[in-house]
Amino acid sequence: MSEVKLLGTGASVPEKIVTNHDLARLVETSDEWIRTRTGICRRHIVTGESLTSMSVDAAKKALDASGLSPLNLDMIIVATLTPDEPLPNASSAVQKALGAVNAFCFDLSAACSGFVYALGCGAMYIKGGAAKHVLVIGAEILSKIVNWEDRTTCILFGDGAGAAVLGPSEEPGFLGMSMGTDGSRGHTLKMFERDIDNPFMTDAQRAAANMEADADGNLRPKSRYVYMDGSEVFKFAVKKVPESIQQVLKEQQVTVEDVDHFVLHQANYRIIESVAKRLKASMDKFIITIDEYGNTSAASVPLALDELMHSGKVKKGELIMISGFGGGLTWGSILMRIV
Numbered sequence: 001m002s003e004v005k006l007l008g009t010g011a012s013v014p015e016k017i018v019t020n021h022d023l024a025r026l027v028e029t030s031d032e033w034i035r036t037r038t039g040i041c042r043r044h045i046v047t048g049e050s051l052t053s054m055s056v057d058a059a060k061k062a063l064d065a066s067g068l069s070p071l072n073l074d075m076i077i078v079a080t081l082t083p084d085e086p087l088p089n090a091s092s093a094v095q096k097a098l099g100a101v102n103a104f105c106f107d108l109s110a111a112c113s114g115f116v117y118a119l120g121c122g123a124m125y126i127k128g129g130a131a132k133h134v135l136v137i138g139a140e141i142l143s144k145i146v147n148w149e150d151r152t153t154c155i156l157f158g159d160g161a162g163a164a165v166l167g168p169s170e171e172p173g174f175l176g177m178s179m180g181t182d183g184s185r186g187h188t189l190k191m192f193e194r195d196i197d198n199p200f201m202t203d204a205q206r207a208a209a210n211m212e213a214d215a216d217g218n219l220r221p222k223s224r225y226v227y228m229d230g231s232e233v234f235k236f237a238v239k240k241v242p243e244s245i246q247q248v249l250k251e252q253q254v255t256v257e258d259v260d261h262f263v264l265h266q267a268n269y270r271i272i273e274s275v276a277k278r279l280k281a282s283m284d285k286f287i288i289t290i291d292e293y294g295n296t297s298a299a300s301v302p303l304a305l306d307e308l309m310h311s312g313k314v315k316k317g318e319l320i321m322i323s324g325f326g327g328g329l330t331w332g333s334i335l336m337r338i339v
C-alpha cells in the first residue's frame, strides 16, 4: 500500500467575462440581487474554448507544477456533466491532446461532487497499487445547458476547468474521505438529454419516456436545460456539508481547529458562510472564488484548490479539507495534508 500526495494543480477559464450587469440586459435581474444572494460578481463563459482545450490547458499547468511529463501518467479521470461529446469521452480526448499514451482514461459523472469523487478514486488506485501518477480534472461548459431566459439559473453558472496530479508518497498526504448520495432527492437538480425514440415504441411509451407533468399536471417535454430547486438544494448543502466534514475529521481524529484551509464547492457565498458558522470555523480559512467564476460544478473545487495552492498561503504540513456537493444529490469530503 502506497501513501498518496498532491503533486500539483492547474486551472483554465475562458477568456470571455460576463458580468452581472451583462446578465441584467438579458433577464430581469440586477447586480445587487446576484451579489447579495449568491456572492457572484462575474463568470467566464466559453466563446471559442472547448471542454477539451480548457482541460488540456489546466492539465499541462498541473503537470508542470508536478515536474511530470504526460508520459508519466497512467490514469486520467475527467469529472464532468458537459463533455464536448459523449463519445469519445472527455478523458480520452484529453489523453490524445496531451499524448499521454500510457494512461487509461474514464469520465466520472457526479455533478458538483464530481471532482471530489474523482480525486478519491484516483487516490484509491494509487493506494491499491493499480496506478502511480493520476491526472484528475474537473471541467464544465455549463453555459451550454443553461436556459439563458431563466433568471433563476442563468445567473449562477460559469465555465472552466481545474486539474490536479496525484502521486505516490513516503508520508501520508491523502488522509481520509467521506462520500454520500441521496438519490431520492435527485429531482431537485436535473436535466434531460435526448429523447428515447425508436421504431419499436408506441406513442404512449414515447410520451412516458420523454414527457413529464408540470406543476398543474399538464404533460410537457422534459427539460433539456438545468432545472434546480434552489432553496431545497441550499438547505441540503448547509446540512450535509458540515456533517460530511465532521465525519472525516472524526475518523481522522482531528478537529476543525486543526484544519488550515477549507476548499468547498462554490455554489453560493451564503452556503460557505453557513457551513463555516456551523463548524465554528473562521471564514478566513475558506477560499472564495465564486465572485470571479460563479458556480462551475465539477470545475469549482479544482479551480478553488489551484487558487489556494498559488496564493502563497499553504505551508508544508498543513491540512486541507476539500468538500463538494450537488446533483444526485451527492456530497463528499476529503482531508489532505501537504507533504
Ligand code: UT7
Binding pocket: 028, 029, 030, 033, 034, 037, 038, 112, 151, 152, 155, 229, 230, 231, 232, 233, 234, 237, 267, 268, 271, 295, 297, 325, 326, 327
Ligand atoms: O451546484 C449545485 C448546488 N447548487 C446550489 O447549491 C444552489 C443552492 N441554492 C442557492 O444558491 C439559492 O437558493 C439561489 C441563489 C438559487 C436562490 O436564492 P434564494 O435566496 O433561495 O432565492 P429564492 O429562490 O427564494 O427567490 C427569492 C426571490 C423570488 O421572488 P419572490 O417569489 O420572492 O417574489 C425569485 O423569483 O428572488 C426572485 N429571483 C430573482 N430576482 C432577481 C430569483 N432569481 C432572481 C434573479 N434576479 N436572478
